[in-house]
Amino acid sequence: MDYLVLILCLYLLWGLFQALSFVARGGRKARPSNLPPGPRPLPIIGNLHQLGDLPHKSLAKLARTYGPIIKLELGFVTTVVISSPALAKEILQTHDAVFSNRMVPNSVMAHDHDKFSVAWVPVSPLFRYLRKIYNSQIFSSKKLDLNQHLRSKKVQELITSVRKCACAGEAVNISEAAFRTSLNAISNTVFSLDMMEPLHPARELKEVVWQIAAEAGKPNLADYFPVLKKIGLRGPKHRLEVHFEKIFNIFDDLTQRRLQLRTETGSDKCNDVLDNLLDLVEDKNETLDMSLVKHLCLDIFVAGGETTASTLEWAMTELLCNPEKLVRAQAELHQVIGKGKQIEEADIPRLPYLQAIVKENFRLHPAAPLLVPRKSGEDFIAGGFTIPKGAQVLINVWAMGRDPSIWDDPDKFMPERFLGSDIDVRGQNFELLPFGGGRRICPGLPLALRMLPLMLGSLINIFNWRLEEGVTPENMNMEDKFGMAIQRAESLKAVPIPV
Ligand code: HEM
Incomplete structure (x- = not known):
């Protein structure tokens, strides 16, 4: 009899657990069969404990055991991780329509950002409209050509500040300098504005962007x-509410100043992104309004700043650890541009080795190693397994970049592998996808591919670099830190010497 009571209790507990799981999962039904292989999940936490501090590396390791498509339970979120170019192509290109919506993190729901941001809205007329604005009004070749002088000025200032360190024999904190220059290049492209200008309200912008990126990168x-969302604890979402409020106030202030200037002068001669957007707001046939402009600017700063900065820092790190590659890059620059000169965007096509360095660096250090999570719109068969509807889908581009079945000596920094090769980073070569692919490919790609060679090329054409006392390529900490963009665990500091 006692046994019967015990079994009944166990059944009741099991039933209760299943019901709670169902609620926590947001009410989705039982899974289809033939799910991808993966490690056995623990009750409640699932496989969360297997992610570690560097999920892209832990997931690459799991892929070596279970294969290029694996399933994990992250708490109550079924997650499928893809680690092969063939399957990435299915998800990002062939069946793009099924996977082009995002898994929206709770924190970006602050200020309803998820409802107005191109990065989070589902594929819809608003999504297509915002993407069109990015492609034709912000980052088209024509628009970027028109405001390249704004970025060039920022690189000039970077050189001036590095020169001061060179004169004093001091090391430059490359991470700091890269973030400042990337953000300044972006704020000039968008607002024709320097964030470092004293007494300007926008000088706070750098700090706020930094805080947003830090918050958004935390698990x-x-x-x-999902059940925790309903409880409404004060967490990352609450903190982002505060930061978004601050950044929106700064954008409001800048926009008001510009509107006043346009009224006073009767023209829009800045030729920056803000002018282009305000033209659209004033055009009655367009959907764009001031609220959308604010969310759009937020995306540009948050998505563009840290990604570009950490990519530049990694590229400098690789060159300092591989002096013979640095010498080869400098030889190309000295020959094509002239020793000691700043490079301009128009020079980039004439610098194949510099471009190869940028690609090789993207292969080893993609700023978003798991891309930005997608969500499966239906039960879908890929690689012989079912990806269930509603599952989070991660593409491990970091794992593909280091896969020895795709690349010779995958851990070696060898820009030469891209010389004379057609492999590019624009979403057509699925073994190299630092910007993702398909209809959600990074819209900032054209800007990033101008800023990176511009900054990197100028830094190495004007200066030689040496590591700080006691640091050698062999003992350098090459670990990374997972966040909104993958950064170096330890900031790179290097001493510039004029060439
Ligand atoms: C090294 C620089 C950069 C890297 C590596 C990078 C990488 C990425 C990746 C992997 C995605 C997700 C793509 C996908 O889901 O397939 C993305 C999306 C996005 N990126 Fe970038 N990005 C960079 C720079 C920028 C810049 C400079 C901007 C803007 C100024 C920008 C704006 C965006 C936006 C708005 C999205 C969301 C697009 C959407 O969901 O439709 N990114 N980026």
């Missing part, structure tokens, strides 16, 4: 246990 339990 949030509410994303794995």
Whole structure:
């Protein structure tokens, strides 16, 4: 009899657990069969404990055991991780329509950002409209050509500040300098504005962007246990509410100043992104309004700043660890541009080795190693397994970049592998996808591919670099830190010497 009571209790507990799981999963039904292989999940936490501090590396390791498509339970979120170019192509290109919506993190719901941001809205007329604005009004070749002088000025200032360190024999904190220059190049492209200008309200912008990126990069339990969203604990979402409020106030202020200038002068002669957007707001046939402009600017700063900065820092790190590659790059620059000169965007096509360095660096250090999570719109068969509807889909581009079945000596920094090769980073070569692919490919790609060679090329054409006392390529900490963009765990500091 006692046994019967015990079994009944166990059944009741099991039933209760299943019901709670169902609620926590947001009410989705039982899974289809033939799910991808993967490690056995623990109750409640699933496989969360297997992610570690560097999920792209832990997932690459799991892929070596279970194959190029694996399934994990992250809390109550079924997650499928893809680690092969063939399957990435299915998800990002062939069946793009099924996978082009995002898994929206709880924190970006602050200020309804998820409802107005191109990065999070589902594929819809608004999404297509915003993408059209990015492609034709912000980052088209024509528009970027028109405001390239704004970025060139920022690189000039970077050189001036590095020269001061060179004169004093001081090391440059490359991470700091890269973030400042990337953000300044972006703020000039968008607002014709220097964020470092004293007494200007926008000088706070750098700090706020930094805080937003830091907050958005932190793991949030509410994303794995949907039931926590309903409890409404004060967490990352609340903190982002505060930061978004601050940044929106800065954007409001800048926009008001510009509107006043346009009224006073009767023209829009800045030729920057803000002018282009305000022209659209004033055009009655367009959907764009001031609220959308604010969310759009937020995306540009947050998505563009840290990604570009950490990519530049990694590229400098690789060159300092591989002096013979640095010498070869400098030889190309000295020959094509002239020793000691700043490079301009128009020079980039004439610098194949510099471009190869940028690609090789993207292969080894993609700023978003798992891309930005997608969501499966239906039960879908890929690689012989079912990706269930509603599952989070991650593409491990970091794992593909280091896969020895795709690349010779994958851990070696060898820009030469891209010389004379057609492989590019624009979403057509699925073994190299630092910007993702398909209809959600990074819209900032054209800007990033101008800024990176511009900054990197100028830094190495004007200066020689040496590591700080006691640091050698052999003992240098090459670990990374997972966040909104993958950064170096330890900031790179290097001493510039004029060439
Ligand atoms: C090294 C620089 C950069 C890297 C590596 C990078 C990488 C990425 C990746 C991997 C995605 C997700 C793509 C996908 O889901 O397939 C993305 C999306 C996005 N990026 Fe970038 N990005 C960079 C720079 C920029 C810049 C400079 C901007 C803007 C100024 C920008 C704006 C965006 C936006 C708005 C999205 C969301 C697009 C959407 O969901 O439709 N990014 N980026």
